[in-house]
Amino acid sequence: MERLKDCIVVVAGGTGSVGEGVVRALVRDGATVVVPYRNDEKRLRLEEYVRDVADNSGGRLVCMAADVGNLESMMGFRAELVDRFGRVDLGVACLGGWYYGYSLHNMPVEHWDQVINDNLKTHFICVRTLVSLMHERHQGVYVMINGGAAELIAPETGAVSIAAAAQLMTARVLKQEARGTDIRIHSLMVYNPVKTRDRRTEVVDDWLSAEEVGDYITSLYVGSAPNTDKTIHRLYTSSNLRQ
Numbered sequence: 063m064e065r066l067k068d069c070i071v072v073v074a075g076g077t078g079s080v081g082e083g084v085v086r087a088l089v090r091d092g093a094t095v096v097v098p099y100r101n102d103e104k105r106l107r108l109e110e111y112v113r114d115v116a117d118n119s120g121g122r123l124v125c126m127a128a129d130v131g132n133l134e135s136m137m138g139f140r141a142e143l144v145d146r147f148g149r150v151d152l153g154v155a156c157l158g159g160w161y162y163g164y165s166l167h168n169m170p171v172e173h174w175d176q177v178i179n180d181n182l183k184t185h186f187i188c189v190r191t192l193v194s195l196m197h198e199r200h201q202g203v204y205v206m207i208n209g210g211a212a213e214l215i216a217p218e219t220g221a222v223s224i225a226a227a228a229q230l231m232t233a234r235v236l237k238q239e240a241r242g243t244d245i246r247i248h249s250l251m252v253y254n255p256v257k258t259r260d261r262r263t264e265v266v267d268d269w270l271s272a273e274e275v276g277d278y279i280t281s282l283y284v285g286s287a288p289n290t291d292k293t294i295h296r297l298y299t300s301s302n303l304r305q
């Protein structure tokens with residue numbers, strides 16, 4: 063079923079472990095999915111992973127070289143996106159990295175900078191790139207993938223929680239700033255670990271797969287998810303989703 067036929071999607075972080083499943087689901091649903099990438103090996107790996115669904119749906123994957131951590135690079139991406147596709151209908155930001163190491167009071171400043179760069183600055187750059195485009199047309203759907211760390215705290219991983227909480231607030235700010243437009247902003251809070259291609263052991267069957275996260279994004283976009291108008295959507299397990 064081509065629920066996303068004619069939909070132009072950008073997935074920032076589409077080469078990551080959750081992102082690649084999201085890309086696969088959206089291509090399978092018929093979308094044109096554009097992914098900025100900074101590493102050729104990861105681009106090839108993603109293209110290979112998506113090939114069978116692209117062959118069997120009207121969807122396609124387009125990878126464009128750009129670094130989500132660099133505003134200038136993403137401004138180039140934005141210009142190419144407009145040139146080739148004219149717009150973005152759905153933007154997904156699936157970015158960041160896990161951190162385990164130090165309590166805040168003795169965390170090296172380089173570690174702090176890295177977490178803030180990967181988990182927060184990348185989001186700001188995506189907002190500048192994609193949400194700004196949506197504001198030009200007063201429409202679009204923007205989905206930020208987040209995790210339970212935004213609301214849960216554990217020692218030695220605190221910087222991740224701080225960045226995730228700020229990411230959650232970013233979604234709330236974006237929603238306020240989209241008032242009076244047809245732009246929808248969503249924060250998808252995925253509470254358990256996600257079943258990704260790389261996670262081979264200690265998997266709980268009922269955890270969401272990365273493709274199921276993608277399916278949920280499609281349902282948000284087309285308006286069939288429960289409470290589509292809400293900004294924050296908390297996802298726990300597969301069976302929970304089916305209820």
Ligand SMILES: NC(=O)c1ccc[n+]([C@@H]2O[C@H](COP(=O)([O-])OP(=O)(O)OC[C@H]3O[C@@H](n4cnc5c(N)ncnc54)[C@H](OP(=O)(O)O)[C@@H]3O)[C@@H](O)[C@H]2O)c1
Pocket residue numbers: 074075076077078079080081099100101104129130131132156157158159160179180181184207208209210252253254255256257258
């Ligand atoms: N994995 C899980 O079990 C899980 C569970 C719940 C929620 N989540 C959420 O899902 C999101 C993605 O997590 P993930 O596990 O998929 O992470 P991941 O595999 O590390 O992928 C992160 C993506 O972000 C990109 N990225 C990170 N820092 C960057 C930087 N400084 N500049 C440019 N690109 C950068 C990476 O690019 P490259 O590919 O080029 O490295 C990659 O595409 C996070 O918000 C996380 O909280 C994940």
